[in-house]
C-alpha cells in the first residue's frame with residue numbers, strides 16, 4: 001500500500017480549515033501536543049503539520065490566485081529517514097507512512113534539513129521533531145464509521161479539495177484523479193518521489209473585468225455620500 | 232540557514248584537532264619533523280582537547296540531548312551517525328598511539344606506526360563524514376557538492392598543520408619542513424575555497440516554478456499563511472546582508488589563509504618564535520570561524536522557495 005493525499009489546487013479556497021482540524025486532531029494524537037508558543041501574545045506561533053500559502057500565478061490579466069496547502073508528502077525516497085542518526089524517523093513498509101518515534105528523537109533537526117517540503121517542525125517544548133502522521137490513529141480505527149476513517153484534513157475540507165487513498169491501487173479514487181486531472185509531484189527533480197499529488201487548476205474562460213458596467217449617477221452619489229458622512 | 236555557534240565551534244575546533252593529530256602521526260612516522268615525547272604528548276593532548284570540546288559543543292544544539300546516545304545506530308544510512316561512530320573509534324586508536332610513542336620514547340616502531348596510521352585513517356573518515364553531513368543534502372545546493380567534504384578535509388589539515396608548527400616552535404625545534412607543509416596546505420585550502428565561491432554563484436536547481444509545479448508562468452508569493460515566525464522561517468529563513476557576506480569573504484582569505492601563511496614564511500626565514508606562530512593560529516581561527524559562518528549563512532534551503540524566493 002502507498003497511502004497519500006491528492007490536493008486539488010483548482011478548488012482549494014485557502015480557508016485553513018484543514019490545518020486547524022489537523023492541529024486539533026493530532027494534538028491529542030500519537031505525536032502528542034502540538035505546542036503553541038505565546039498563544040495570546042504579540043507573535044503567536046507553534047507547531048503545525050499542514051501549512052497553506054497563497055501564490056499569484058501568471059501575469060494580469062491571465063493571473064490566478066492559487067492556495068497551496070502542504071503537509072508531509074510521505075516520499076518514496078524519504079531522505080529525512082535516511083539522515084536520521086537515531087532511527088527515530090522511519091517509513092512504514094506496510095503503507096508508506098513516514099513517522100517520528102517521539103521516544104527516540106534527539107531533536108538534532110537534521111531530518112528537517114533533508115526535507116524539501118518543510119513537513120517537519122521541531123516542538124521546542126518536547127525537543128522532538130513532529131510531522132504529519134496521515135492521521136494514522138484515525139484511518140485504522142475500526143471503531144469509527146467507514147467514512148470517518150480518513151485523515152482529519154480530508155474530512156474537514158469544505159471545498160472537497162483533499163482526497164485520501166492508496167496510490168498502489170490503480171482503481172482507487174486518488175489514482176483515478178491523478179490520471180484524469182494530470183496530478184503532479186512537487187520538485188520532482190530532487191528525486192524524493194513524493195507520494196502526495198497536486199491537481200492543477202482547470203483551464204477556464206477568463207472573467208473579463210474591462211466591461212464591468214459603468215457606475216450610474218445614483219451609485220456615484222451614494223458612494224460620495226458614504227465617504228463623506230462619518231458614522 | 233541559521234548559523235548556530237555551537238556547530239561552528241564544533242566543526243572548526245574538532246577539525247583542527249583531527250588535522251593536528253593526523254600531521255603529528257605523519258610527521259613522526261615519516262620523520263619530517265623532530266617529534267620527541269613532549270612534543271608528541273602536548274600535540275596529542277591539544278588535539279584531543281580540541282576534538283572533545285568540539286564534540287561536546289555539538290551536543291549543545293540538540294533539543295533533546297538525553298537521546299543523544301541513540302545517534303550511533305544508523306551507521307548504514309546516516310552520515311551523522313557515521314561521524315559519531317568514527318569519532319568514538321578514534322579515541323582508543325589515538326590513545327594507544329600516544330602511549331606507544333611514550334613507551335617507545337618516540338623511536339621508529341612498526342607497531343606504533345601502524346596504530347598511528349589507523350588513527351589517521353579514522354580521523355580522515357570522521358572529517359569526511361562531517362563534510363558529508365552537509366554534502367549529502369539535496370535540499371541545499373550550496374552544500375550538495377564534492378567541494379564540501381573537500382573543504383572540510385583541507386581546512387582540518389591546514390589548521391592542524393599550523394597548530395603543529397606552533398608547538399614545534401614553542402619546543403624550540405626546527406620548524407622549516409612543517410611550516411612549508413602548512414603553507415602548502417593553507418594555499419590548497421584557499422584555492423579550494425576560491426573555487427567554491429566561484430562555483431556557488433551559478434544558480435542551479437529547483438526554482439519557485441518547480442516547487443509549485445507552475446512552470447509556465449511567473450509565480451509570486453501572496454501570503455505565507457502565518458502572522459509570526461515559524462520553525463521553518465527561523466531555521467531556514469536566515470538571510471545576512473550582502474555587504475556583510477562580501478566583507479567576511481575578505482576576512483576568510485586575509486585572516487584565515489594569508490596572515491598565517493605569511494607569518495609561517497617569516498618563521499622559515501629566521502623568525503622562529505612560538506609567539507609569532509601563536510598570532511598566526513589566532514588569526515587563522517578567526518578566519519576559519521568566519522569561513523564556517525559563511526558556509527551556513529550563504530546556504531539556501533529549498534523551503535525558501537515556498538516563502539517567495541525565486542531560486543535557491
Ligand code: SF4
Pocket residue numbers: 083084085086087088089100104105106107108109110111112128129
Ligand atoms: S530531529 Fe529526531 S527524527 Fe529528526 S533526524 Fe534528528 S533524531 Fe531523527
Ligand code: SF4
Pocket residue numbers: 011012013014015016017018019052067069156157158159160161162
Ligand atoms: S480545508 Fe480545503 S479549502 Fe480549506 S485550505 Fe484546506 S485544502 Fe484548502
